[in-house]
Amino acid sequence: MKIKWFGHSAFLLTSERGTTILIDPYYRFIRYRMPSIEPDIVAVTHNHFDHNKIQAATGDYLLVNEPKEYIREDVRIRGFKTFHDKVNGEKRGPNIIYRFQMDDLTICHCGDLGHLL
Template identity: 40%
Template sequence: MPEVQFLGHACFRIRGRDGTIVCDPYHRSIGLDLGRPTASIVTVSHHHPDHDNSSAVRPLRDRVFVVDGPGEYEIGGILITGVRTFHDQVKGAERGFNTVYIIHLDDLVFCHLGDLGHELTTSQLEEIGSNVDVLFVPVGGGETIGPALASNVISQIEPRFVIPMHYAMGQTNFDPPLAPIERFVSEMGLKEYTPEEKFVINANALPDDEEQTRIVFLRPIHG
């Protein structure tokens, strides 16, 4: 059963039977401390300091395999697909490209949106697929999508679980500043939320496709 931990900002560590992945490790210059997490694989959505600090991740074995862009990768039984998207709503003219990663681990499908800046096209949705179990979605606005667009993207993908990321939590160098998580909570029509230390997901006990997407809030920890 894979275990997901939130390392802050847009960074997550996913531990599974076949390996451990860290998504979008950040540099301490953003005002948060990532620590020194361990992993066998790192995914990088784009080359900005708040998403691209793979050197901070220590190898579990001999080395860390860095996945850095669109394409298909198979590392130690883990299949990862990178889908080209944009960091803005004008096809990258303002902020360049972004890579969305679909990670197949232990019979589950995880999707990390990185700094997605727009709603997804039909072709991008086809590449992502219709069987996402866990979606990591930015919700704080600024240089990526905010609460309203995040809600739309969630409806496009229709995952079983959503874990929000990339919202205000003490980061210091974002202009405009990121929105607090409460904006997303309000947008999704929730009255309250309780952050958890980790999220453990069982492929044999998933909610039915007909059930409403469940939102999981994670408390950030140091790596």
């Protein structure tokens, strides 16, 4: 698996077979600017401007934006409902933690987790 960081919370995961996952795309954030990417999957942890700009992605991709299980080619993704704050989302809303399984590896992206697990 290759992991590329684009700044802030945005990453591109690429499996050995070439499946690509763009996580938490943004348009412009502080000093960072997202390149245009044609991924197979786009995962969004929550609906804030610095995590949900799916317009940075082109092509026909699977949108992953709910706390459920997704399977595509050589990738398995599971979303878990959490919150962006310590008061059950009352201040900043929901957040989704994603578990990505590919190439015999498991990694987790916590988005903007606002509380202890």
